[in-house]
Amino acid sequence: MSRAFDWLDKRYGLTPLVDFLKHKEVPVGGHSMVWYYLGGTTLFFFASQVCTGLLLLLFYQPGEATAYESIRFITTKVPFGWLVRSLHCWSAHLMIVSLIVHMFSTFFLKAYRPPRELSWVTGFVLFMLALGFGFSGYLLPWNELAFFATSVGTDSMKAVPGIGDWLLQVLRGGTDVSAQTLYRFFALHVVALPLITVGLVGGHLLFIQRQGMAPAMGTHVARRGLRFFPDFLLRDLLLWLLCLILLATLAVSLPYGPGLPGVEWELGKKANPLAPAYPGIKPEWYFLWVYQLLKEFPPHILGMEGPQAAILLVSVMLGIWAAVPWLDRRAQRDESSTAFSDLGVAAILFVGYLTLKAWDIGGKGLKVPDTFAVARATSIITVIVAAAIFALRRFAYQHRFFLLSGAATLQIALHGFLRVSYLNAGIVSVLLIAAGFAYLRLRPGPSVPPRLGVAP
Ligand code: HEM
Structure with missing residues (x-):
């Protein structure tokens, strides 16, 4: 090991990196350490998504005549294919849960305060990308539920002020949801979003490595913290093991989800664009609040169409959320x-x-x-x-x-x-x-x- 290290060190100068890791510490005190582990669990679920997604790609074939059939083949014929699909779906939901808890915990700890504004902003963009993964992945099985949910979901894009109709055309690849939409969502889901996400996760982690984790508010002086390597990392790994056990248990015992609306992935019937849409179709659970808000708005309000006003409100709220590091003046002063x-x-x-x-x-x-x-x-x-x-x-x-x-x-x-x-x-x-x-x-x-x- 040490010879290999010397060989690499001579060529790439690894000693400063090792010194950095040796001295890296996680702040202790002020608040519970639990909150510092949630970014790591999100990372774990993201890594699970990449691994299981690659396995699914070995058999999945996008296309009107092949998408549904290939998923059915994976779940019925490929050895452990049902398990890989179940792991992929469960891990997607657990990742969003972990992401939301991580986002709110960094929010309440005011970890976004200077100099960590970019950790917050890259995190916010990662959150939006995760929603994009969920939205684009939903259509890929090309079953009835996916087809109609995507029709309703993309239809709400029309409400985006100014560019709504254009956005709808770009997303669908035409006026209606069709095989073109499937190809676009497939490209987004397996190429564009993973590439952007990996780059951004890299940036997010780099910022955090450079600046260290935020200490509790008002504790400027760095007390001696927990050594990152190996103390914090070993705890992180233990938690990842627990996440793996949870993921495996859920995937094996509930291979098609818990059956709640927005948290199920039973394959059902193949999509038929000519069939009438059945009522009560709902998006995945993390989009439900936008779906409900759209329902609460009347058809017209303040000279705008109701859905337009609702989407505008959602955009303003998300904008405020992204800009929090600059809006929270007291946190900037560590108050x-x-x-x-x-x-x-x-x-x-x-x-x-x-x-x-x-x-x-x-x-x-x-x-x-x-x-x-x-x-x-x-x-x-x-x-x-x-x-x-x-x-x-x-x-x-x-x-x-x-x-x-x-x-x-x-x-x-x-x-x-x-x-x-x-x-x-x-x-x-x-x-x-x-x-x-x-x-x-x-x-x-x-x-x-x-x-x-x-x-x-
Ligand atoms: C794929 C998504 C994400 C991954 C993999 C990820 C990963 C991580 C990791 C490993 C850490 C360091 C440990 C920790 O504090 O838990 C971290 C810290 C942080 N994350 Fe994320 N994160 C993600 C999304 C987000 C989101 C959505 C936000 C907020 C909008 C966010 C904001 C932050 C902030 C402000 C820190 C610094 C915490 C501190 O200094 O104490 N992250 N993230």
Whole structure:
């Protein structure tokens, strides 16, 4: 080993890299270490996707006459083909779960604050790419569900202001979903997205290696941390082993998914573009909130088409999310910024409520669910969660800013309990936020007292 190392060292000068690894440390204290492992678990699931995807590629054949047949061949004839497909599908969902938890944990720890703005931005783009993987992969089996879900999903692109129709044509390769769409999605899924993602993951990891992991807010002085090599890495590997066990168990015991809408991959019937679309078709679970938001908008609003207004709102929200490192001025000064923690909670309540509603929770299993019953049941769940988060933040972290999460909860409560339309309830909440900020501006003294050294 040491001779091989010397040989490589002489040619490529590896000693500085080894020195760097020897001295690299992960900050300890301030908050739980658990949050530092979630990027690693996301990386694990991404690597699983690449490995199982390559195996599927050995047999998958894109094309109107071959895509569905080749997936059926993989699941019925190829030895362990069903397992590889199941691993690929499960790992895709687990990766998105891990990604979302990683994104919110870095958000709440304010790990995006300078100098780590680009870690956040590359991460945000990776999040969008992961959604792109899910969307493009969904069509590849060319079954009924995939076909109609892609028709509905791509149709919502029309709503993108200005370039909607063009975007729809580019994505579909024509006016309708056809074999052309399948080829494009295949190229995106197995070539374009993996190449861009690998490059960006490389950049994301490089930034983190150069800067190290963010210490807790207010702890400027680097205390002695946990050695990255081997202490942190060994823990990382142990967690990867647990992820592998979880993935294998799920893939073997539920090869076609848990059967929840948006989390199933039963092959079913082959796509037939001439067949009528069946009602109640839903996208994958991580798109459900956008799907539900589109449903909450009327056909026309403020001189725009309803879906256009909904997509514009989603774009503005995502834009704010991407720009958080520059918007959070307090975090830039390494001061506690509870207003931004509140923004994160409001985002969770907003997205969580719409997702539950899209699942028709509380709809009593009716074919056409009772919309009021669904709105009430999902409101009860979300308001309970909101109250629990409020109690945790108030009593464990002494937070005092609840304007945004309060407004999000008010919208949900007005809609679910008093049957106010979702949009009108939203307008009341926006007015409350405006009044709240006006009050904080006019009030003498700091609006949110800085609390250095506490969890943000
Ligand atoms: C394929 C997707 C991703 C992979 C593989 C990945 C991987 C990682 C890894 C391995 C780390 C270092 C360990 C850790 O803090 O967990 C990290 C840190 C970080 N990630 Fe990601 N990540 C991904 C997506 C994201 C997303 C979506 C965001 C946010 C929008 C994000 C923001 C960050 C930030 C700010 C850090 C620095 C954390 C710190 O300094 O404490 N990442 N990522």
